[in-house]
Amino acid sequence: MTTATPIPPYDPAELEPRWRQRWDVDELYRVDNDDPREPYYFLTMLPYTSGDLHIGHWYAISPSDTAARWLRMQGKNVLFPLGYDAFGLPAENAAINNNTHPKQWTYNNVEAMTRQMKTMGASFDWSREFATSDPEYYRWTQWWFLKLYEHGLAYRGSADCNFCPGCGTVLANEQVNRNDEGIGVCERCESIVEAKQMEQWMFRITNYADELLEFDGLDWPEPIKLMQRNWIGRSEGAEISFPLGRTIGGEDRITVFTTRPDTLFGCTFMVLAPEHPLVAELTSADRRVEVEAYIEQARRQNEIERQSTKREKTGVFTGAYAKHPFTGDDIQIWIADYVLLTYGTGAVMGVPAHDERDFAFASERGIDIPVVIAPPDWDGQSLAEAYTGPGRMVNSAQFDGTDWQDGKLAVADALDEIGLGGRTVSYRLRDWLISRQRYWGAPIPMIYCESCGTVPVPEDDLPVLLPDDAEFLPTGASPLARHEGFVNVDCPVCGEAGRRETDTMDTFMCSNWYMYRYVDPHNHDAPIGAELADQWLPVDTYTGGAEHAVMHLFYARFFAKAARDMSVLSIDEPFAKLFNQGTITKDGAKMSKSRGNVVNPDEWVGRYGADTVRLYLMFLGPWEAGGDWDDSGISGQWRWLNRVWNLALEPVDSGTEHADAIRRATHRxxxxxxxxxxxxxxNTMIAAMMEFTNELQAIREQGTVDAAAWREAIDALLLCLAPSAPHITEELWQQTGHSGSIHEQRWPEFDESLARAETVTVVVQVNGKLRDKLDLPLGTSQQDAEAAARDSERVLAQIAGKTLHRVIWVPDKLLNFVAN
RNA sequence: GCCGGGAUGGCGAAAGUGGUAGACGCGGCGGACUUAAAAUCCGCUGGCCUUCGGGCCGCGGGGGUUCGAAUCCCCCUCCCGGUACCA
Structure with missing residues (x-):
């Protein structure tokens, strides 16, 4: 070793803040819209202002920053912004617990998080930062709401809502999870969700159900696409009407939805949801007591036991009958709680032979189970269980012998002809309920007037400001409703006294469009200017966790399409490429304050510096897999950066040796x-650089090295490492005699011809088992390789006494003797 | 139940198209430096057997295809995520 003069130690605590300040002063990451280079929009999901930045944020951001920096070195004009998702329940809950105002809590957190975030040295353009709770931002959130209203995409309607007693507000369907017993619980606080009929604002996301099923041209992970498709739950089938023979409640028929119209002739009963509007009038006098008791019981256990799929199929007969649309046979009308009012038409036809639930229901009640789709080798006997597979139609009058698939269409079309049904499509997806009975959100900009009805707030009056002095403790009613100063307002149309809408918007409305605002964050006339939108949108790459598959990511797609149809944007999709990173855990569990297993990045940054922490997080494993934070591993990255430091700064014995070997390693x-x-x-990117430094070190040990090749090697190492470890590489770039920031350099050019080795290791196998390795010149012929292999004692020993059947030859790789 | 994803040394993990399993790192062991320790550097490190040449076994388990399987096919077990009476 030739350390004649000692080199200064690697001191990240000194060098990291110094460089960050310098980059700041130089506005190194300021994105210029007029930059002639190709624009590239790289976005990572905006963090919630929870206050405690934990290592999970770093896990999400470090690789994103690395990719963004790399794209810049590729010569692109990269937009890489960050802001905060700032409205929402945690702010209120924390405020209640700490006796501070949600606004104060939120903005304190924004400040603290920004300070922490900046220690990462990420290349965010901070001049574009905002929080979704900024009046200047939510003004436009409200503007979007007005646009949606104007275009008929926002409406107020009565709906069976998911009410969370813990949060004191309704939730969207997507925000209800299932616990282990299959009971609906709040996504946030895990309280059991109650059903409540309420007047609420909704967005017509169902208008886009079919378009949302299309992912053409999108580079998205398959599992996410699948989850969205399942959530939409499109199923093709038929509507079938069963005439009642009289008019009840204005209806002369009951309509069901089915995916199996081919089994219509096997229908022996029908079942309505207990809440079905016709039930009361259908029920015969002698059945009334029983039916009402059943409805009452179904309502009581609502949502709770009703969700369990395993329990017995209960139900009661209404005493009423409908007519089979083809045969005119009487069909008993039952009610049962396994039929859901919210799916299809709230009524189903019972075909016990070909549906498992119907089979269970019918066999317990002695209802006929006629077979109408013949199972394979069917002998005409009755079935022991429902047969749901393919087959030909039987006992189905004119349809006998028809294949079930053809039968589905044929039956639907025949129904169409007699006016009792036809082909149709049903969806699981419901409209998106966006009203929230909470304080800390964007107020819905609507006014109710006695004489004018529901009136939108005029655009010029936006934003409808959230009053600071509201009593925000949750009660189930909107906190704003108790704020007289907020509620009372003159009707913008007639000037008479009106009342403001007092619900606020679901925070997913805020995150529906934030990616557009970064593009034009200071625009006072519009949420985003058309020219800049065309320049930057859609987002080229979007990174974030998979937990938003059917929430944020789904809503944002809907919103982009709505914005397009409202002529505000001209994109079909918000995110061209989506990448889902995994979750970082601690001791195998998700980090949470209550578990007390939150890893604070500040501690590790203080100990090793940001570059080491960034590298360690990226080195843990594949990004999409997530990983467990283990304190002991981080020292490896620290040691390696020290080796890089020394390797770059320690003088070498200059000469002319090993030039080829150095260049080969460099380009590999x-x-x-x-x-x-x-x-x-x-992870493997970092491993490759580690391997490289190991090689350089080994070469250097062997004596003098070619000065030019060595210099190229060190430059290449620093350039390749710059996106991942921005501070140390900047320092070393300067100390090794360069001028200008390393982060404005071009990514090194890969020269394949320099990376090629002149010899390769050829593996020699006998019967597929490794017996020897040969170092042979690149491009050695099979003949020469075989000759070399036959010189090997170990190979000969294995072939001895055997007959050679075949020789497998993979050039420059493998030679396999097949013998026995 | 259904739909996705996964299981590789003591640990985190590598192995684009079937072709040297375990790169890289952590940890461990041994050595150098030091009065000593830390730090650093060097060597070894999947298991079993070994006459020290090597041999056998090894990618959740069991079958199969192939000259050759972590990789392809079939069956099974376990773990994670989604979804759940959707007609």
């Missing part, structure tokens, strides 16, 4: 790192 490293970073394989 450049090739591997370039490849990995493009595929977001940050």
């Amino acid at each position: 490293m450049i090739g591997k790192v370039s490849d990995d970073i493009a595929r977001f394989r940050f």
Whole structure:
């Protein structure tokens, strides 16, 4: 070793803040819209202002920043912004617990998080930062609401809502999870959700159900696409009407939805949801007591036991009958709580032979179970269980012999002809309920007037400001409703006294459009200017957790399409490429304050510096897999950065040796790192650079090295490492005699011809088992390789006494003797 | 139940198209430096057996295809995520 003069130690505590300040002063990451380079929009999901920045934020952001920096070195004009999702319940809950105002709590957190976030050295353009609770921002959230209202995409309607008693507000369907017993619980506080009929604001996301099923041209993970498709739950089938023979409640028929119209002739009963509007009038006098008791019991256990799929199929007969649309046979009308009012038509036809639930229901009640789709080798006997597979129609009059698939269409079309049904499509997706009976959100900009009805707040009056002095403790009613100063307002149309809408919007409305605002964050005339929108949108790459598959990511897609149809944007989709990173855990469990297993990044940054922490998070494993934070591993990255430091700064014995070996290692490293970073394989990218430093160190041990090749090697290493470890590489770039920021340099060019080795290791197998390895010149012929292999004692010993049947030859790789 | 994803050393993990399993790192062991420790550097590190040449076994389990399987096919177990009477 030739450390004649000692080099200064690697001191991240000194160098990291110094460089961050310098970049700040130089506005290194300020994005210029007029930059002629190709624009690239790289976005990571905006964090919620929870206050405590934990290592999970770093896990999400470090690789994103690395990719964004790499794209810049590729010559792109990269927009990489950050802001805060700031409205929402935790702010209120924390405020209640700490006796501070949600606004104060939120903005304190914004400040603290920004301070912490900045220690990462991420290349965010902070001049575009905002919080969704900024009046200047939610003014436009309200503007979007007005647009949606104007275009008939926002409406107020009575709906069976999911009410969370814990949060004191209604929730969207997507915000209700199932617990282990299958009971609906609040996504946030896990309280059991109650059903409540309420007048609420909704968005017509169902208008876009079919378009949302399309993912053409999107580079999205398959599992997310699948989850969205399942959530939409499109199923093709038929509507079938069963005439009642009289008019009840204005209806002369009951309509069911089915995916199996081919089984219509096997229908022996029908079942309505207990809440079905016709039930009361249908019920015969002698059945009334029983039916009402059943409805009452179903309502009581609502949502709770009713969700369990395993329990017995209960139900009661209404005493009423409908007529089979083809045969005219009497069909008993039952009610049962396994039929849901919210899906299809709230009524189903009972075909016990070909539906498992109907079979269970019918066999317990002695209802006929006629077979109408013949199972394979069917002998005409009755069935022991429901048969739901393919087959030909039987006992189905003119349809006998028809294949079930053809039968589905044929029956639907025949019903269409007689006016009793036809083909139709049903969806599981419901409209998105956005009203929230909470304080800390964007007020819905509507006014109710005695004479004018529901009136939108005029655009010029936006924002409808959230009053600071509201009593925000949750009661189930909107806190704003008790604020007289807020509620009372003159009707903008007639000037008479009106009342404001007092619900606020679901915070997912705020995150529906934040990616557009970054593009034009200071626009006072519009949420986003058309020109800048065309320049930057859609987002090229979006990274974030998979937990928003059917919430944020789904809503945002709907919103983009709505914005397009309202002629505000001209994109079909908000995110061209989506990448889901995994979750970082501690001791195998999700980090949470209540578990007390939150890893604070500040502690580790203080100990090793930001670059080490960034590298360690990326080195843990594949980004999409997530990982467990283990304190002991981080020292590896620290040691390695110290080795890089020394390698770059320690003088070498200059000469002319090993030039080829150094260049080969250099270009192999450049090739591997370039490849990995493009595929977001940050763990193997770092491993490749580590391998490279190991090689350089080994070469240096062997004596003098070619000065030019060595210099190229160190430059390449620093450039390749710059996106991942921005501080140390900037320092070393300067100390090794360069001028200008390393982060404004071009990514090193990979030269494949320099990376190629002149010899390769050829593996020699006998019957597929490794027996020897040969070092042979690249491009050695099979003949020469075989000759070399036959010189090997170990190979000969294995072939001895055997007959050679075949020789498998994979050039420059493998030679396999097949013998026995 | 259904739909996705996964299981590789003591640990985190590598292995684009079937072709040297365990790269890289942590931890461990041994050595150098030091009065000593830390730090750093060097060597070894999947298991079992070994006459020290090597041999056998090893990618959740069991079958199969193939000259050759972590990788392809079939069956099974377990773990994680989604969904759940959707007609």
